[in-house]
Amino acid sequence: MSHTVVTGGCGFIGSHLVERLVRDGHRVVVYDPAPLPPGIEGIAEHVRADILDERRVSEVVDSADTVYHLSAMVGVDRYLARPLDVIEVNVLGSRNVLRAVHATGAKVVMASTSEVYGRNPAIPWAEDADRVLGSTTADRWTYSSSKAVVEHMTYGFARQHGVRASTVRYFNVYGPRQRPAYVVSRTIHRLLTGKPALVYDGGRQTRCFTYVADAIEATVCLADNSEADGQVFNIGSDQETSIGEIARLATHLIGGTVSSVDTAHTLGERYEDIERRVPDVSKAKAVLGWRATTEVAEGLATTIEWARGARWWLALTS
Numbered sequence: 001m002s003h004t005v006v007t008g009g010c011g012f013i014g015s016h017l018v019e020r021l022v023r024d025g026h027r028v029v030v031y032d033p034a035p036l037p038p039g040i041e042g043i044a045e046h047v048r049a050d051i052l053d054e055r056r057v058s059e060v061v062d063s064a065d066t067v068y069h070l071s072a073m074v075g076v077d078r079y080l081a082r083p084l085d086v087i088e089v090n091v092l093g094s095r096n097v098l099r100a101v102h103a104t105g106a107k108v109v110m111a112s113t114s115e116v117y118g119r120n121p122a123i124p125w126a127e128d129a130d131r132v133l134g135s136t137t138a139d140r141w142t143y144s145s146s147k148a149v150v151e152h153m154t155y156g157f158a159r160q161h162g163v164r165a166s167t168v169r170y171f172n173v174y175g176p177r178q179r180p181a182y183v184v185s186r187t188i189h190r191l192l193t194g195k196p197a198l199v200y201d202g203g204r205q206t207r208c209f210t211y212v213a214d215a216i217e218a219t220v221c222l223a224d225n226s227e228a229d230g231q232v233f234n235i236g237s238d239q240e241t242s243i244g245e246i247a248r249l250a251t252h253l254i255g256g257t258v259s260s261v262d263t264a265h266t267l268g269e270r271y272e273d274i275e276r277r278v279p280d281v282s283k284a285k286a287v288l289g290w291r292a293t294t295e296v297a298e299g300l301a302t303t304i305e306w307a308r309g310a311r312w313w314l315a316l317t318s
């Protein structure tokens with residue numbers, strides 16, 4: 001039985017990862033100050049501590065074979081409201097995890113994001129595509145920049161110190177338990193609570209929405225594959241879907257209406273949207289033998305079915 005630590009294990013992706021690892025028979029320790037979500041409380045050991053507590057991180061990582069580092073400050077609302085916390089938690093927290101695995105020799109899987117590519121117009125993005133970002137005066141880029149620094153730090157620990165580290169760049173993951181602050185989760189939440197779905201700036205922006213079970217499959221493949229050490233992988237669907245289409249599919253399945261919003265009047269100049277986000281997933285296919293297999297319509301239907309029965313989640317605000 002291997003011993004794994006999942007930082008951020010109470011979050012959306014982390015909680016699905018914890019469930020999967022427990023099901024596979026691993027000993028799992030969750031490192032996260034938040035409680036585990038309803039329905040899966042008590043399935044794993046839980047250390048409620050901050051990732052910025054370096055001593056605690058190194059104590060908890062000490063006997064682990066594998067560490068999945070998912071804790072982070074995530075979400076547009078957070079990087080506009082708390083840009084400094086985004087930088088500190090993401091960068092310094094990741095440094096604590098990397099130092100801890102350097103001391104023990106454990107394998108680490110680091111969660112990064114498609115946001116690192118910024119608004120590079122040359123899609124699809126291979127892993128070595130350029131980063132194209134806006135000004136540092138726009139808080140919107142703190143998340144992308146923090147994750148890029150973490151990536152540099154991870155490659156540095158791998159090359160300079162031989163740390164076994166793989167990085168996963170997730171593309172718009174969605175599914176049960178996601179906070180209703182993202183395109184899919186907010187659309188479903190609003191429609192199920194009797195509010196109109198919101199479509200920003202005409203809804204023509206596209207994303208490659210990735211069902212959480214597919215993302216988890218790739219994440220565990222990375223931990224087990226030594227060929228992935230020192231490498232970064234795009235983990236996303238290659239099905240490009242517009243945000244307007246998500247609203248159309250969701251209203252078809254739930255009912256309700258769609259309302260148009262102009263971001264210039266809501267988020268203001270501090271936010272800069274990205275028109276298209278498409279991964280080149282050939283590296284994940286070649287090295288991990290992985291590709292996303294869940295169609296958006298299927299993933300949406302499964303998420304809606306779950307949401308209808310999740311009272312605690314419907315009680316959140318969207």
Ligand SMILES: NC(=O)c1ccc[n+]([C@@H]2O[C@H](COP(=O)([O-])OP(=O)(O)OC[C@H]3O[C@@H](n4cnc5c(N)ncnc54)[C@H](O)[C@@H]3O)[C@@H](O)[C@H]2O)c1
Nearest residue numbers: 008010011012013034050051070071072111113170172173
């Ligand atoms: N969901 C996506 O589509 C997506 C896309 C790209 C990258 N990611 C990355 O995947 C990872 C997981 O994302 P998620 O969607 O599950 O986010 P989430 O917000 O649901 O989970 C993040 C978890 O980190 C924990 N956390 C926050 N601050 C912490 C701190 N100071 N100490 C310890 N834990 C702390 C939170 O309590 C939370 O449980 C993150 O690293 C994120 O950047 C997610």
